Amino acid sequence: xxxxxxxxxxxxxxxAAAGILMVTMGIRQSFGLFVSPINTSTGLGVATIxxxxxxxQFAWGAIQPIxxxxxxxxxxxxxxxxxxxxLALGCALTPFMDSGFGLAVSLGLLASIxxxxxxxxxxxxxxxxxxxxxxxxxxxxxxxxxGSFGQFVxxxxxxxxxxxxxxxxxxxxxxxxxxLTLPLVGRLAGAATLPAAAAEGQGGLGRAVxxxxxxxxxxxxxxxxxxxxxxxxxxxxHLPGEVDLCGLPPSVASWSLAIIGLANVAGSLYAGAWVTxxxxxHVLAAMYGSRALLIGVYLLMPRxxxxxxxxxxxxxxxxxxxxxxxxxxVGKLFGTRYLGTLFxxxxxxxxxGGFLGAWLGGLAxxxxxxFSWMWYADMxxxxxxxxxxxxxxxxxxxxxxxxx
Numbered sequence: 142x143x144x145x146x147x148x149x150x151x152x153x154x155x156x157a158a159a160g161i162l163m164v165t166m167g168i169r170q171s172f173g174l175f176v177s178p179i180n181t182s183t184g185l186g187v188a189t190i191x192x193x194x195x196x197x198q199f200a201w202g203a204i205q206p207i208x209x210x211x212x213x214x215x216x217x218x219x220x221x222x223x224x225x226x227x228l229a230l231g232c233a234l235t236p237f238m239d240s241g242f243g244l245a246v247s248l249g250l251l252a253s254i255x256x257x258x259x260x261x262x263x264x265x266x267x268x269x270x271x272x273x274x275x276x277x278x279x280x281x282x283x284x285x286x287x288g289s290f291g292q293f294v295x296x297x298x299x300x301x302x303x304x305x306x307x308x309x310x311x312x313x314x315x316x317x318x319x320x321l322t323l324p325l326v327g328r329l330a331g332a333a334t335l336p337a338a339a340a341e342g343q344g345g346l347g348r349a350v351x352x353x354x355x356x357x358x359x360x361x362x363x364x365x366x367x368x369x370x371x372x373x374x375x376x377x378x379h380l381p382g383e384v385d386l387c388g389l390p391p392s393v394a395s396w397s398l399a400i401i402g403l404a405n406v407a408g409s410l411y412a413g414a415w416v417t418x419x420x421x422x423h424v425l426a427a428m429y430g431s432r433a434l435l436i437g438v439y440l441l442m443p444r445x446x447x448x449x450x451x452x453x454x455x456x457x458x459x460x461x462x463x464x465x466x467x468x469x470x471v472g473k474l475f476g477t478r479y480l481g482t483l484f485x486x487x488x489x490x491x492x493x494g495g496f497l498g499a500w501l502g503g504l505a506x507x508x509x510x511x512f513s514w515m516w517y518a519d520m521x522x523x524x525x526x527x528x529x530x531x532x533x534x535x536x537x538x539x540x541x542x543x544x545x
Contacts (some may be wrong), residue, residue, distance in 0.1 A: 154271050155280045157328035158264040159287025161221060165228060165259040166461075167291025168315045168403070169201065169273055171299045172248060173378045174395060177385070178308040179244070187242045189241040189505025191378060194251030195496045198374045201257040202492020209262035209481030210346060217267040217481075219331035222323060224258025227251050229319035236309035242304040252449035255319075261285075262488055265468050266481025267329060275417075277472070281465040282413015288410055292402025300395035322530035349479040353486065358534040362470055363490035364427060368526035369463050370494030372432060372519050376401075376456070379502040383512055397453040404457025421466035421473070422533040428459040428466075436520040473535060 176190050212220045231252025238244050264284055269277050295315075302311035353359045381394035415424050435455045442448045471484045498519075505515045 151272055151276050154268055155283050156257045158268045158284045160325045161259055161322055162264055162284055162288040162319060163291035163340050165256045167295035168290035169256040170292045170377050171295045173381050174299055175308050177381060178303055181241055185241055186500055188503045188507045190244060192500055193241060193244035193249045194378050195500035196245050197253035198499050199491050199496030200250050200253040201494060203491040204254045204257035205262040205488035206482055206485030208258040209266055209485030212263045212267060213479050213481045216330060217263050218326055220263050221259050221326045224255045225322055227255025229316040232312045233316040235312050238414040259462055262481045262485035262526055266484060269472060269477040269480050278417040278469060279413045281468055282410045285464045286406040286409035289402045289405035293399045295394045296398035327400055340389045346479055346482060348480055349475060349483060353475060353483050359474060360465060361529050361533050364529045365429060365526040366467055366487050366491040367494035368522040369489035371498035371522055374495030375498035375515055377517060378499040379512060382506060384449060386511055389446060393446050397449045400450055400453040401457035401460050404454045405462055406456035408462035412465040416466050416469040420535050421470045422530045422535050424466040425463060426527045426530040428463055429523050431459055433520045433523035440516055456501055470535060472492055
């Protein structure tokens with residue numbers, strides 16, 4: 142599985158990108174743990190806090206094509222450094238906010254834009270332009286696994302920090318961690334871009350975007366990724382609330398999020414390998430279909446600690462493992478020269494779904510007292526996403542040439 146990334150230069154680029162994503166995604170995916178303590182401290186209400194986090198979901202996606210375009214034109218280093226600084230600033234300022242508008246600025250804009258600038262579109266795009274073609278699938282899986290490992294590390298760590306130092310101290314600690322990640326940027330951005338990647342973009346950025354938005358397969362890919370964002374944002378924002386409604390301790394939620402992250406490390410690595418052997422659209426259809434089935438099983442199960450842990454492990458295997466096959470499809474359709482921009486637009490669709498998942502979850506629990514309707518909607522959207530990926534235009538995967 143890892144033979145294609147064993148070269149020292151390839152491994153250095155891959156691990157640097159994975160390390161940056163571990164921090165930016167690990168912090169961002171754990172923000173749901175702060176909903177209850179911020180509500181207790183400020184009295185703003187779950188719906189208001191959820192709306193601020195929903196703005197963050199959209200802002201994280203909206204910055205992706207912009208950050209990807211800037212990185213495609215000027216290189217990833219300034220984008221990644223600015224992103225880490227903004228993430229640190231958003232975390233550091235949040236404890237001083239005592240209004241919904243303040244939270245929307247700190248968590249919803251600063252922290253989320255910063256995290257987005259140091260996320261998939263820039264990192265996978267930069268790595269793809271610096272890695273040989275045989276290494277890209279496995280490398281994207283490893284980079285994606287870095288983000289999942291970050292969730293595994295940061296969810297229980299932040300829960301412990303919240304219990305030990307309060308939610309304010311936990312956020313200030315994350316600001317420091319974001320700044321300590323800055324040296325990794327040089328390891329990734331310092332590598333040279335491959336000539337083949339530059340040659341793919343003869344038509345220019347505008348032409349690449351216009352071609353993408355006219356392509357039916359690209360639009361279907363957006364539709365499936367919209368559902369992925371709805372699903373993930375709903376869970377990371379409201380899983381702690383769901384656990385609380387069942388009368389279980391907060392540690393169940395934090396460990397469930399950690400299990401999701403750990404399971405997705407394995408899922409991401411397998412996804413990176415699968416895209417070199419199977420059609421990416423079939424991999425995506427199977428992933429989305431499995432989510433619909435798992436949610437259906439969860440709704441029939443008793444709400445116990447082990448139900449959540451098993452549910453988290455099942456969902457975690459496909460959690461963000463959709464990223465490698467989605468990025469692979471964009472690369473197959475349009476090449477890697479403007480992959481940061483075009484994959485960034487796909488991530489924008491993902492986060493429009495994320496905005497709705499976070500916001501509507503808050504409205505649902507406020508209006509109905511539980512999340513039942515959100516689970517039904519999530520299950521239906523997952524089934525539709527599986528079907529939407531099947532008509533995507535994708536050539537069969539060619540078997541690797543055997544050495545003579």
